Amino acid sequence: MIIAERKPIAEITRALAPYKNVLVAGCGTCVAVCWAGGEKEVGVLASQLRLARGAEGSQISIMETTVERQCEKEMVTDLKDRMAEVDAVLSLACGAGVQTMAEIFDDKPVFPAVNTTFIGRPEREGMWVEMCGACGDCYLDRTGGVCPVVRCAKGLMNGPCGGTRKGGKCEIDPDKDCAWVLIYRRLEKQNRLDLMREYCAPKNFRAVKRPGRVQAGKA
Amino acid sequence: MAIPFRETLKTKDFVVTAEAAPGKGSNVAKTLEHIELLKDKVDALNVTDNQSSVMRYPSVGVCLLIKEQGGEPVLQITCRDRNRLAIQADLLFAYSRGISNVLCLTGDSVDVGDHKEAKQVFDLDSVQLIHLVHTLNSGKDMAGNELDGAIDFCIGTSASPSSDPLEPQLIKVEKKLRAGVSFIQTQAVYDLDELKRFTEFVRKMDENVKILGGIVPVIGVKMASYMNENVPGIFIPQNLIDELAEAPKGTGVSKGIEIAARMIRQIRDEKVCDGVHVMFIGREDRVPDILEAAGLL
């Protein structure tokens, strides 16, 4: 799922400085599950903003809401009757949500409250790791199901690089496994190491013509 | 004019190369000094390409200086800073100016350098780069278009014989050998058995590739632990660190040179591999002392 992380409060308060009535909008799907932008985080952020303004001695009136999925135009449009007295919107959704909100209510400034980081999964409670870079040309069939495009720091297609650390850790971060050592161990286990020995030609980095568009077959 | 490296590799039984480090500005005086000092003492002079992701005077620039001084340069190219268009263009330019040796490297990550927020390219990796040079050598570019004027590079690459785990590295070396390289300059090695096993491994697949053992003198315990910790692909064993610890204060550099020379002599006498590639980052002026101590001058 999409993983995000709450922005530092200083960035948010700076953006909201000129505004008095703010709608803080969470999203109930991905960012809720990774504790970044769900209903709970809306409550905490709203409370923190009120406390911050209180400390500065100026007032802020905050409306709290959580849209089931902020990347759905209809769900965002449902907020329209509450937008009359809103000066600015603070969206805790991922980039897709913030931009949908900004597009639907294009007469109002919309600010992100989280940084969308990657597509990933929970490694353990409260910690998420990157698994997929949405490169549009999946190579997982050649690497025993370990993606070098994002899990190798350099995205090499014929790894590993010379900098692998002792114990098979990544050159730039001793806590992270070298993707190519993981690939080696996985393929060795399935004795399909010939896959790793096979030369991989330069990747088509334009498989997805950014910005991407996917047209499903006619429903 | 220096002998082309391609010939040296065929004729000489013990090949010695060193490194000329580009400076951090447009003033090339220091670089010229190093070139002058080393060009006749070694068979070829490698020029690093933004080594450790630290922005420096371009590699092809120093290669031209070496050519002008009558030395034999080896152009190092990493895949971090340029995409496939830029790399092909640089190769054409370098060859047209008489540079005919290239070392294909993946390159360090920007995280270890001084521009940590830069966008890394890595459009290619070292194996794909080797294939690319072959393609250009055959008179075509990567998209299959005919070149007006082909090129003919002597291709080399690097390897890490003391990686742990080693097998994934060896698979990569296999790919490089199948792609076709004339010489391999390894990362810094301190355990000659590992280097010997590595050489035997390579020889089994390709007898005429020349392997030059990477020699990086270590001048102190602090530097040793720093390198073990931060410099990618470096593993200095404990016995070496202990030996350094015994060296009295202030004699670290000469101790480092002494150890390096001893290793070079051992490699030569026991024919561990086909030569050495001496790297003394920041102290290029002391490389002649190493060569002399190793009896290579």
Add this chain to the structure above:
Amino acid sequence: MSMKGTIVAFCCQHSGYPAADLAGKLGLGSPEALRIIRVPCAGRVDVIHMLRAFEKGASAVAVLGCEEGACHHITGNTRAKERVEQCSMLLKEIGIDGRRVVMFRLSPNAPRKFVDVTNEIEMAAESQGRQDDNR
């Protein structure tokens, strides 16, 4: 700030709350500004509860849970500790002293500990309060 000087204490049913009762039975004086909210486990208290108490003007918020490793529900007190630390960080981020939110662990038969910690919190909050007022 209608709740000037109040201390909101979330007391776990298995430790903080009985300790407060025992302190009362023994006549040990805890701060009058203390307002205790009974919770089934310290793990039930969430960051929003602490922040809302501060919004209402509480000068300090405490979460009183079981001793380390003696939590009736195994991980309740550890979670409460993590949430107090998160709340403290959220306060620090906006310039409020992070030490105003405190996690304290005690056993149900430790009334003196309960009284000492609540008085300490009150004194700390008061001295901090004076600093905030003249800022």
Add this chain to the structure above:
Amino acid sequence: MEVRAGVFLCNCGGALKNIDFDAVASEMAGIPGVASVHVSSDLCLAPARDRMISCIREENLNRVVVAACSPELTEYPLRRTVQSAGLNGHMLSMANIREQCSWAHEGDVTGKAVELVKMAISRARLLQPVEEVEVGVERSVLVVGGGFAAVNVGLLLAAAGLRITLVESTGTSGSDGQELGSIHGFDIGSLVTAAERDQNIEVLTSARVVTVEGAIGDFTVTISREGKNMARKYGAIVLATGSRIELALATDSDSSAEYQGIGGTNVVSQDQLVERLSRPASGVKPATLAFMVDFADESTRFSTLATLGNALAVRKVWDSEVYVFCRDVKVDSQGAERLYREARDRGVVFVKCPAAPRITSDNGRVMVEAKDVLLGEDITVACDLLVAEAVLYPDPATAALGSVLGVRLDEKGFYQENNVHLYPVASERKGVFFVGTCRGQSDVGRVMNDISSVVINIKDLLSSGKIMVESERVKVDSEKCVACLTCIRVCPHAAIELRGTEGGKEKAVVSDLGCHACGICVAICPAKAIEFQDYRDDQILAQIEAVG
């Protein structure tokens, strides 16, 4: 439905002098939702309770707020009172104006009392009823393990009319109970045959528990035997998987000789000694014997009891000199003190030494060298036979079975009981119990205690075939739940599972029976989909709003 709350203030027989109850009562009258305010002096006594019941009925109150002493004392009885007035017991909210207000501070605290009652009222407005329903439970018990404890539990529960399945991983039942049983004169064999003949008991040998789902009263357990899986329903699960016994090699750290190293033949385990004693005719009788106690592991009583019993037997049968080298003989097990005295009277010499003795060998005899605390000097005893100390280690299968059942292990690897004093045989997962050496118990006396307390627990739970339980006190709203598994991973009592809901999709479902009502899942749920009826977020926040 309009909130009609009755506020009952109790001045504890006039003892709460520093609260002006009339002032408090007048303050309450104006608060929205308050239907009536009553001041009484002894809400813990029947007359006041009856008046409360009649108030509830006459003024048809649908909330009751009681400001009195601590809910720890009076909440339960007050709930019964409210229920007997026809109102749901959970519609009660309390304010602790005695221990935490009147007694906690000097001087007048009427103001604080007012605030505490206001807080209770704000919570009362948001209370919702929780029905108590009767739930059928499986009258069957799964007992894992084939040892002495397992078979005993099986027999006793079968006698109470419950259907028992005895799952034993090894080939024969009663195998690992030999050591424990034989030493203390229990013939494990006869127990096993009794179990096999009992029609309430089904013995499955070389079977393994694969998965456990559901909660107390309704466990679904998959058992695999000879390659095929069977799904069974159980009301409770008892783990009696025993433990592994190893001879301790505890010697003085610097002494070179290891026990096992010397001669081998003259170093035996308690079991081997018992075997030799049972056939006195063969072999030469050892003239001097030494036992080792409390050096490798001071926490188990296993080697102490075996040593006392066997030392006496050696004195009777072989009449040889017996030395017991010990740090301190702990005799807190059943009958241990009597055995110790009898052994002393029979001439067994107890050598108390601060550290493990040095063991060396001298042409076939075992030399035991130790510092005798009483004599204050080093002594060396040459003995023909040395009985090594036996130490209990967890059975290797403990960890794996623990994770299947979602229960914890202690730092030594035995099962971790919920509370060593209050619930010694219960795990944190309701309906899962541990008995005997698998939880570190080491002597027969304590194992017997375990057995009887587990039998009482389970009979109490299951024999009636039904349990009263508060239905949906903690409930997951399947509309809001996105099945992110956070609550399932977090629940310390393994009471939440993914189950298909009527919408078809699998969602988290809290088992009313298994839930311990701690609220940890409620606080951590990212979608705020879980509600805990008496401690909802809005109720907690309402109390905060009411302060000041």
